[in-house]
Amino acid sequence: MSGDDDTKDMVETVDVSPREGESSIPQAPGADVFRQLLHQAVRVADMANSQAMRMALDFAKVYEREQGVRKEFENQLKQMTLMEKQATRYAEDLAGMLRSERERRQELERALEQERIASEELRRTGLQGISHLLLAATIKDRTTGTHLQRVRRYVEAIAERLGLPEDLVEEFGYSSVMHDVGKIHTPDHILQSEHVLSDDEFSVIKQHCIDGEKMLGTARFFETARAIAREHHERWDGKGYPDGKKGEEISLAARIVSIADVFDALTSKRPYKEAWSAEAGLKAIEAGAGERFDPEIVAGFIALAGEGVLERISSEVAASEDEDHSGSSAK
Ligand SMILES: [Fe+2]
Numbered sequence: 001m002s003g004d005d006d007t008k009d010m011v012e013t014v015d016v017s018p019r020e021g022e023s024s025i026p027q028a029p030g031a032d033v034f035r036q037l038l039h040q041a042v043r044v045a046d047m048a049n050s051q052a053m054r055m056a057l058d059f060a061k062v063y064e065r066e067q068g069v070r071k072e073f074e075n076q077l078k079q080m081t082l083m084e085k086q087a088t089r090y091a092e093d094l095a096g097m098l099r100s101e102r103e104r105r106q107e108l109e110r111a112l113e114q115e116r117i118a119s120e121e122l123r124r125t126g127l128q129g130i131s132h133l134l135l136a137a138t139i140k141d142r143t144t145g146t147h148l149q150r151v152r153r154y155v156e157a158i159a160e161r162l163g164l165p166e167d168l169v170e171e172f173g174y175s176s177v178m179h180d181v182g183k184i185h186t187p188d189h190i191l192q193s194e195h196v197l198s199d200d201e202f203s204v205i206k207q208h209c210i211d212g213e214k215m216l217g218t219a220r221f222f223e224t225a226r227a228i229a230r231e232h233h234e235r236w237d238g239k240g241y242p243d244g245k246k247g248e249e250i251s252l253a254a255r256i257v258s259i260a261d262v263f264d265a266l267t268s269k270r271p272y273k274e275a276w277s278a279e280a281g282l283k284a285i286e287a288g289a290g291e292r293f294d295p296e297i298v299a300g301f302i303a304l305a306g307e308g309v310l311e312r313i314s315s316e317v318a319a320s321e322d323e324d325h326s327g328s329s330a331k
Pocket residue numbers: 179180208232233
């Protein structure tokens with residue numbers, strides 16, 4: 001019957017049956033999958049609409065010409081219903097995926113926030129630990145707090161100048177103040193000896209680097225501090241202690257600290273010596289470039305001096321010290 005063929009041709013067949021694997025929600029939907037699904041849903045809906053229109057028109061024509069096509073029409077109607085269901089399911093899948101994606105993102109944000117709070121807490125605890133350690137170390141060593149403050153500020157200025165990221169600058173700074181914590185274990189008579197040390201006494205002194213590293217435990221927070229404690233007496237040419245490391249075998253943080261520490265020791269008054277001028281101190285540092293110190297860091301340090309940064313740090317630390325004293329005497 002020719003009418004049958006006509007009707008078949010008039011109806012565009014749209015295959016909307018789900019393909020293998022597409023019928024369920026993918027495990028980890030990405031933006032692409034969403035977009036694809038959305039397109040597919042819109043396309044199916046469009047097709048269903050236009051096909052319905054065409055079919056209605058076609059049917060009207062066919063109906064006019066032939067009256068016996070009801071069965072065919074019913075088939076088409078079934079197909080249309082199927083397509084509609086398909087489109088609805090696509091839309092539902094899509095909504096479900098969007099929903100679970102949003103929930104996942106919220107969960108992730110909550111986790112990140114908790115992580116941030118925890119690490120801030122850890123950082124504060126660590127910093128508190130540092131100040132206790134330092135209190136003990138400074139009492140024992142008679143190092144002044146201002147020495148440590150200046151070393152810290154010099155170290156931060158150098159690290160910044162070397163272009164290190166802000167968090168590393170901070171880490172190098174707070175870690176530098178612990179360079180001599182190991183001296184808690186050094187006997188007083190050796191620490192405060194004013195005569196030239198014997199070999200035995202010197203080997204006891206060397207121990208403060210090893211003790212310092214040990215005291216700082218295993219926490220990630222003190223990783224840089226451990227390296228600094230262990231290596232701040234190493235020399236660029238390998239003639240330092242306790243391990244005789246050389247060049248870049250010595251951590252960058254320790255190479256920076258050794259310059260800041262020596263410069264501040266030279267330019268400060270100690271029980272056994274007067275304070276050197278900044279010029280004399282700088283000359284000594286410059287003379288040590290390539291021997292005792294990393295020449296690149298020395299160059300940066302000299303540049304900082306030229307820009308007046310070292311002088312500014314030194315007078316700011318002195319001013320804050322004065323403030324502390326006048327504050328406590330006023331009470
Ligand atoms: Fe030291």
